[in-house]
Amino acid sequence: MRRGGLTGPFPASTGEGEDDVEFCVLGPLTVCRDGRQLPIGPAQRRRVLATLLCHPNQSVPATRLVDAVWGDDPPRTARKNLQVHVYHLRRTLGDADLIASGSTGYGLRAEPSTIDAWRFERLVDGGQDASRRGELRRADELLSAGLAMWRGSAFTDLDFAGAARREALRLEELRLVALEARNEVRLRTGRHHGLVADLLAMLAEHPFRERLVGQAMTALYRDGRQTEALAVFHRTRCALAEEVGVDPGEPLTNVYKAILAGDELAVAKGNG
Structure with a gap:
């Protein structure tokens, strides 16, 4: 997931009611609340959510979401259909404020820690830092914990297009970097x-x-x-x-x- 603060027209989230929701993209796209997997819905709706997850706490233009869902051949009712998908996503998530509306698009308001890709990146960064400090056991633990989060290829249940494809490729590269970093740690410790x-x-x-x-x-x-x-x-x-x-x-x-x-x-x- 892209790092950084909130951009776009959305005010910062209060965080109320969000902490029970977890978004997982390191494999099939899943959303859980209180440990229970939520039914996201059909493929088009999943593409909407995936695109929003690639830009958390940012305004994603409706035109970009339409392109992510329908590509080069959107129906005449694409904007209306997009509104319907957002409506159902809000109902599924159980908190209408999690998907905010702006003048030109929508944005997912989520604490970074609720997205598995963000946690993965934090673990990889921590493992690499520990390796540079010579804390090899700690480095192995952090890198292994991050790699264990993967359940398959990122967004594996979606046909790649747009932001989801770019983010999947970026995360896959980071996974390989993490594997190489752990290999180095284990070679340095004689394993x-x-x-x-x-x-x-x-x-x-x-x-x-x-x-x-x-x-x-x-x-x-x-x-x-x-x-x-x-x-x-x-x-x-x-x-x-x-x-x-x-x-x-x-x-x-x-x-x-x-x-x-x-x-x-x-x-x-x-x-x-």
Whole structure:
């Protein structure tokens, strides 16, 4: 979710009656009140809510919401239909003030902590800060807690379009960053044995993420599998040259050279 304060025509929410509502987007879009999942409704209504959730406490123009719901072919009654969807969302949420109306659109008034994506980002930030301070156990705990919040791809039950698609891509990138950060923490604490299989699986899905390649090479090398570690580099170099037309970056090349030289300290530094 986008961070920052309230913008647009809506006054700041008092927070009354909101704390029992939780919005979850790290998987299928769900809304819960007092631990009970609420029925959001049909796909068009879910797209309206998803778009509002991408811009919490901000005014979202009605034109943008119409585009998110109907794309390039909205019906003549799109504005009226949008009003109906907002009406039903307000009823479902149990608090009409949660979706405010403005002169040009609507806005979801929600405390950031009620949105799982916001909490995820806070945990990732905290984990990365702890890692930089050398608090590796704490870093692992925070990063793992954030990653455990995912229930599938973000907004996985929606056909991607507009703001929801952009936000899903952004959150997926942050998830990969969090995984790489946790990998680094576990490599620094000597937990390479349990990492190899997971790293190779991740690498098969994301073969051009060079930080991930370096981590896989490091885990293999520390597991006594130097030949396999070097083979990973060669495969990556060939794939980059054939499909992208570039060479591996300096950090990954340094890991390769350190493994060739058997320099454990340099291998660790190359992944830092």
